[in-house]
Amino acid sequence: MAGQDTGYFELIYEPPWKGIDVSLPENKIDRKYTPFATNWMPRAGELRSRPKLGQFIPGLPDNSEVLGHSSFSDANNVVHTVAISQTGLWQLNSNWRKYPGSEWSKVENFATPNSFPGTPASIQVFLNQVYFVIGDTNLYSWDGLTLNSAGGYVIVGLVTSGNFVVGETVTQATTGATAPVKVAANLGANKLQVGTITGTPDNSHSWTGGTSGAIFKPTAAPTVNVAPLQSIALYDTTNILYAGGFFLGELNAQLIMLYTIEQQNLTGKPTTIFPQRIRWSASGLPNVWDPTVNTSAGFNDEIDVPDVITGFLTIGRNGFVFRTNGITEMTSISTGVLPFDFNHLWASDRGIGNVYPYSIAGYGPVGFFISSDDIYELSLGGFKKIGGPARNLIFTDLAASISIPIASAFPAFTIGFPYLTYKIAIPMAGGITKNWCYFVEDDSWFPWIVNSGLETSRCRIAPTL
Amino acid sequence: MARPVQQFRQILPEGGTRPPVGGGGGSKPATPSGPPRGAVSLSTITSTGGLLGSLGVLLVPFFLNSINRNVFAIYDITNFNTEEDCVYNFKMEDVKPGYDIDVHLVYLQYRDIGKVSINVAISTMQFNRNTGKSTPQMKQRNITIGGNNDNVIYSYFVDMKVTGERPQLVITRKANKGSLCLITAKLVGNIESGGQL
Numbered sequence: 001m002a003g004q005d006t007g008y009f010e011l012i013y014e015p016p017w018k019g020i021d022v023s024l025p026e027n028k029i030d031r032k033y034t035p036f037a038t039n040w041m042p043r044a045g046e047l048r049s050r051p052k053l054g055q056f057i058p059g060l061p062d063n064s065e066v067l068g069h070s071s072f073s074d075a076n077n078v079v080h081t082v083a084i085s086q087t088g089l090w091q092l093n094s095n096w097r098k099y100p101g102s103e104w105s106k107v108e109n110f111a112t113p114n115s116f117p118g119t120p121a122s123i124q125v126f127l128n129q130v131y132f133v134i135g136d137t138n139l140y141s142w143d144g145l146t147l148n149s150a151g152g153y154v155i156v157g158l159v160t161s162g163n164f165v166v167g168e169t170v171t172q173a174t175t176g177a178t179a180p181v182k183v184a185a186n187l188g189a190n191k192l193q194v195g196t197i198t199g200t201p202d203n204s205h206s207w208t209g210g211t212s213g214a215i216f217k218p219t220a221a222p223t224v225n226v227a228p229l230q231s232i233a234l235y236d237t238t239n240i241l242y243a244g245g246f247f248l249g250e251l252n253a254q255l256i257m258l259y260t261i262e263q264q265n266l267t268g269k270p271t272t273i274f275p276q277r278i279r280w281s282a283s284g285l286p287n288v289w290d291p292t293v294n295t296s297a298g299f300n301d302e303i304d305v306p307d308v309i310t311g312f313l314t315i316g317r318n319g320f321v322f323r324t325n326g327i328t329e330m331t332s333i334s335t336g337v338l339p340f341d342f343n344h345l346w347a348s349d350r351g352i353g354n355v356y357p358y359s360i361a362g363y364g365p366v367g368f369f370i371s372s373d374d375i376y377e378l379s380l381g382g383f384k385k386i387g388g389p390a391r392n393l394i395f396t397d398l399a400a401s402i403s404i405p406i407a408s409a410f411p412a413f414t415i416g417f418p419y420l421t422y423k424i425a426i427p428m429a430g431g432i433t434k435n436w437c438y439f440v441e442d443d444s445w446f447p448w449i450v451n452s453g454l455e456t457s458r459c460r461i462a463p464t465l
Numbered sequence: 466m467a468r469p470v471q472q473f474r475q476i477l478p479e480g481g482t483r484p485p486v487g488g489g490g491g492s493k494p495a496t497p498s499g500p501p502r503g504a505v506s507l508s509t510i511t512s513t514g515g516l517l518g519s520l521g522v523l524l525v526p527f528f529l530n531s532i533n534r535n536v537f538a539i540y541d542i543t544n545f546n547t548e549e550d551c552v553y554n555f556k557m558e559d560v561k562p563g564y565d566i567d568v569h570l571v572y573l574q575y576r577d578i579g580k581v582s583i584n585v586a587i588s589t590m591q592f593n594r595n596t597g598k599s600t601p602q603m604k605q606r607n608i609t610i611g612g613n614n615d616n617v618i619y620s621y622f623v624d625m626k627v628t629g630e631r632p633q634l635v636i637t638r639k640a641n642k643g644s645l646c647l648i649t650a651k652l653v654g655n656i657e658s659g660g661q662l
Contacts, residue, residue: 007655007656007657008653009653009654009655010651010652010653011651012649012651013555013634013649013651015648026554027557030556034554034555034556035554036552037552037554038550039552046576046647047647048644048645048647049546050545050547050551051540051542051544051545052547053527053538053539053541054538054548055527055529056522056524056537056538058534058537059535059536059537064535065535066526068526069524073518074512078515079515079516080514080515083526085535091513091515094514094517107513144513144515145511413522413523413540413542414520414521414522414542415521448549449549449550451549452530453528453529453530454528454530455525456527456528456535457526459525459526460523461521461522461524462521464521464522464524465518
């Protein structure tokens with residue numbers, strides 16, 4: 001405070017703008033903070049009204065709620081931007097600007113409705129394909145190609161002798177074509193499902209199992225098995241049992257599925273939910289989930305801790321399995337029978353965990369999550385509390401949420417505007433969204449109010465051209 | 466809950482089997498629509514649709530109440546004319562606790578990113594020693610600044626006199642009233658010479 005004459009003063013407010021501070025009365029906070037503010041961005045030391053939120057791409061043709069979106073490069077190096085809705089998988093058309101009303105093309109509908117509608121999709125891009133779970137008994141994948149040969153081929157005909165076993169190689173007489181058996185087929189079965197075919201098969205000569213000696217007489221040439229959208233987590237190939245889940249990740253070249261939902265080997269194949277189960281694919285083989293087919297596939301039940309899984313994050317070479325009241329570190333130790341080691345950082349019922357299932361978000365070497373007492377940043381260096389002086393107000397808003405808060409971490413708003421942000425979208429009464437934005441390089445929290453609607457899933461950067 | 470094994474019909478995605486658009490790397494020739502006949506040709510698998518892969522933007526899946534539709538929105542970093550109100554309360558100042566403060570000038574430094582209309586307000590509490598009650602006071606001015614849109618830093622002075630304890634500056638920019646980029650703000654005043662309240 002400068003005094004030029006008696007009692008003269010100047011009060012200067014200047015950058016850095018540190019955001020909300022409700023930890024002290026409004027006359028006791030530091031001048032760089034604000035006791036109340038809405039819709040500002042403090043980037044580069046300037047206090048700007050936040051960027052305008054507006055429609056960029058119309059929604060899906062059936063107006064279904066978007067549960068997630070992502071982008072990936074397929075095996076031809078072609079980029080696809082896809083959206084997952086309650087009804088199926090869609091992709092953005094390259095000429096969407098030129099043809100209003102035809103922005104999105106359907107890849108495929110889901111065969112059955114999701115039992116947990118509104119559950120945000122958990123998406124992982126791996127080996128030129130997009131994989132996702134939506135809280136049912138399916139782990140879906142799409143490779144972006146015309147025909148998804150990951151599902152294999154079907155040969156229509158008849159098993160005339162013996163029983164084919166999964167994994168054995170079948171050879172066609174005369175043509176010499178070979179293929180591995182994907183699904184067991186017993187005497188009398190009218191189709192044989194195989195994987196990638198080597199050679200040029202025809203529609204008449206018999207196939208013989210190299211291990212079982214079983215014989216299959218075809219009546220048609222092999223055709224691609226199923227539709228583009230594949231359900232791939234066949235964890236029991238003998239009894240044809242599938243698994244899905246709520247959370248998906250990747251570690252050590254293995255897909256990791258958590259809080260699983262699995263068909264059981266009973267009449268009608270009922271579903272069982274395993275809120276403490278972590279299941280992984282074979283190393284480098286995201287379509288193999290049966291440990292009897294490949295020993296590097298498997299699962300682990302976290303039954304030695306009292307809570308349930310609420311998310312998953314990988315930082316560096318480690319995975320972090322978040323539970324309600326704790327965190328388990330998942331470390332890759334081999335590509336064999338026991339590929340992971342599990343170490344509970346907190347195993348009690350009163351540890352630091354993640355209480356909001358979709359508050360976990362990460363970018364590069366940092367991740368963020370919401371615990372019972374604070375908001376944390378997780379990095380290779382450990383845990384850091386970042387709620388700061390805005391924490392109390394953030395938690396007040398979280399408690400007033402009318403639905404699942406959804407968090408996103410993104411490095412930029414567009415190419416050319418980098419600004420690492422962790423944003424928690426809180427749906428509030430009246431159909432409005434209150435976003436709490438943590439700007440990492442300014443270490444500041446600013447709320448952004450959007451009265452026009454609700455965010456339905458995570459924000460991600462995706463190509464649109 | 467009983468769940469049937471998922472059966473997927475083979476459905477070609479919309480867009481058929483045309484080659485990828487633009488320079489997307491799909492070097493394989495297109496195949497005819499529909500499942501192949503006879504022996505399968507396993508070497509001609511093209512991409513279904515696809516993009517160039519440029520212009521990445523932050524897509525926000527959003528349910529828009531006004532039209533009852535799900536859309537993909539973006540935060541447009543070329544347009545800071547926010548569609549909602551922007552309100553910033555500065556610190557409530559204890560210049561000298563127990564003394565009446567005269568604020569007579571507000572100084573603003575801003576970067577001109579377009580014309581913007583804002584409300585500049587100063588609030589205080591006037592304490593009546595006789596009655597023992599405090600009464601809130603406020604003075605405010607609506608001003609319009611900017612318009613050159615040249616990204617240059619400009620100054621603006623707001624003459625406004627208000628007296629009382631704990632002055633607090635509040636800047637409000639109503640929805641769609643322009644893009645504001647504030648760099649510095651300053652309150653100027655005097656402590657009343659009348660002494661402790």
